[in-house]
Amino acid sequence: MEKGKVHVVVLAYHGQGHINPMIQFSKRLAAKGIHVTVATTLSNTKAIQSASSSIVFESIYDDCAEGGVAGPGGFRGFLDRFEASGTRNLTHLIRDSERPVKCLVYDANITWASSVASHMGVDRAAFFTQSCAAIASYYPMHCELSEVTPSVPAFSLPGLPEIGLPNLPSLGPDTGRYPPIIRYLLQQFDNSVNADWVLFNSFDKLEEDVVSWMSKLWPVRTIGPTLPSIYLDNRVEGDDDYGFNIHKPNTDTCMKWLDSKETGSVVYISFGSNANLNTEQTVELAAALKQSNNSFLWVVQPSEESKLPTNFHDKNSDKGLVVQWCPQLEVLAHHAVGCFISHCGWNSTMEAISLGVPMVAMPQILDQMTNAHFVEYVWQVGTMTKSDEKGVTRRDEIKRCINEIMEGERGQEIRKNAIRLKVLAKEAIDEGGSSDSYIDEIISHLMVA
Structure with missing residues (x-):
């Protein structure tokens, strides 16, 4: 199969910290000849100023009309509405695409995405927007909450400070050993267990020991840093900005x-x-x-x-x-x-x-x-x-x-x-670097799949 015929859908979560690295990964795919559709919330699509001409943006949930996180039911209500609308519209997008979709790359926080990919028979790539080390620190909590025996010993993080908890509008009742936000974050593990690839915005030599440990759990690929190309290798034409800002910079x-x-x-x-x-x-x-x-x-x-x-x-x-x-x-x-x-x-x-x-x-x-x-x-x-x-x-x-x-x-x-x-x-994302090689590996698989 020719590269130009390979179609990847990238499902991005709301918010600048989530969508920016996924857009940059999409630009890397597009620069290598892959057709990319970024599916996300309407507020995200409105905030995007620029991206590759090979990337199409599609809204699968009108969070503007329903108030987003500040709408009815707080954060929990937003998640429920996003899932209901997103599941339906993402399924239609994949099913009705003129270019057959080969893979769904989804933010690991979007817990229902893997099921959509499985239902539609496309490859799955879970994308983490946190560090490998941060996800490793959650692993013991995931095993305890899921009541499963760890398949590998926990990664040693001596001296790590206690994690603080954010103030969110609402995420349900605060019951049990772990607060709702932690239980929500731990769902990323369930969302990644059957993925064909688990992607991180990192590079091997930055988190070498953690990546080695995590590779025993998942098919991990570090594909970062996901900065605009002008700051790294300058191989993606015109890529001098993320193209997404929730505020206008001075x-x-x-x-x-x-x-x-x-x-x-x-x-x-x-x-x-x-x-x-x-x-x-x-x-x-x-x-x-x-x-x-x-x-x-x-x-x-x-x-x-x-x-x-x-x-x-x-x-x-x-x-x-x-x-x-x-x-x-x-x-x-x-x-x-x-x-x-x-x-x-x-x-x-x-x-x-x-x-x-x-x-x-x-x-x-x-x-x-x-x-x-x-x-x-x-x-x-x-x-x-x-x-x-x-x-x-x-x-x-x-x-x-x-x-x-x-x-x-x-x-x-x-x-x-x-x-x-x-x-x-810079070496990681340069041509032939570890992160660049991982991206090529994924593309090669999709071309023959």
């Missing part, structure tokens, strides 16, 4: 300001698209930045601005810039940025690693705790802040971590490690 303001700064002099701060620092933590962070010797660029979304100290913008305009959103990849790639204070969401972590930027890790919830642990203790490309008994990281601690990277002797070693991982990330 690009000109950010880049002109950074251009005026010296190399490695700026601390960049962002807590992702779902940032929700409490007021006390915001005030402590603001004080640390004010007292620091470094210039800073801080992303504070409109919903968070009221938590800032009074007149913070005006009082610190000489050394800092506060914006509502920024082009993060361009910022991290800029020579002026010396470190990145981050919540350690997996996309942000992979971006920092791929662009060689040291990190001050301030994790908040779930997989961020695992990612932050690896940033300091495994990859040694940053330092993780410590919180007090109230769960707040104080200004002196934040300043300590900034100084350790920007001024301290350990910072030199951290920067060397960051550059080393940057090189490995």
Whole structure:
């Protein structure tokens, strides 16, 4: 079969952190001649500004009309509506396609996707948007909740901090040993057990030991980093941006300001698209930045601005810039940025690693705790802040971590490690690299299947 006749449907979950890596994977497939249809929610399709001409976007659920996560029944209601509408419309999309669909690539969080693929007789690829290590940390909980004997011993993660739990509108009653959000996350294991491939936005040399352990459970393939090609190998024509943003970035303001700064002099701060620092933590962070010797660029979304100290913008305009959103990849790639204070969401972590930027890790919830642990203790490309008994990281601690990277002797070693991982990330996705080879392997299978 010719490549151009191979049709893959990619089923993406809602939200920027989920859809961006799956769109980038879709671009990689399309650049190799595969026809790709990205099926997702209507709000996602509306937020997409650009992508490959070989990719078609189809809405399988009108979350705009039904209020999305904020609609009736909260998060649980959204999931139920997405499943009912998505199952029906995805089945129609696969059945009625003029180009026969060979494979469904689905976000592992979408628990009903594997059943649709099985029913339609197409290959299945579960796509994880969290790190291999984070998923490995969930494995003992999955076995306990499912009342199954682990097929392999749990992966050892000594010293891993406890995971925090997010505040969601609703996910059902909080009963049993594990809260609803954990039970929901653990369904990813059931959704992947029969998959033909289990894909991760990572690369072998980044999580080598975890990947080796996980390969005993699943047919794991690391296909990352899933950054726009211009930041890695430049082999995907015109791929200089994700093409999806839930907020409009202050690009000109950010880049002109950074251009005026010296190399490695700026601390960049962002807590992702779902940032929700409490007021006390915001005030402590603001004080640390004010007292620091470094210039800073801080992303504070409109919903968070009221938590800032009074007149913070005006009082610190000489050394800092506060914006509502920024082009993060361009910022991290800029020579002026010396470190990145981050919540350690997996996309942000992979971006920092791929662009060689040291990190001050301030994790908040779930997989961020695992990612932050690896940033300091495994990859040694940053330092993780410590919180007090109230769960707040104080200004002196934040300043300590900034100084350790920007001024301290350990910072030199951290920067060397960051550059080393940057090189490995590029090698992984370069032609013939491990991640690129895995993508070719999947395509070759689909061409003869």
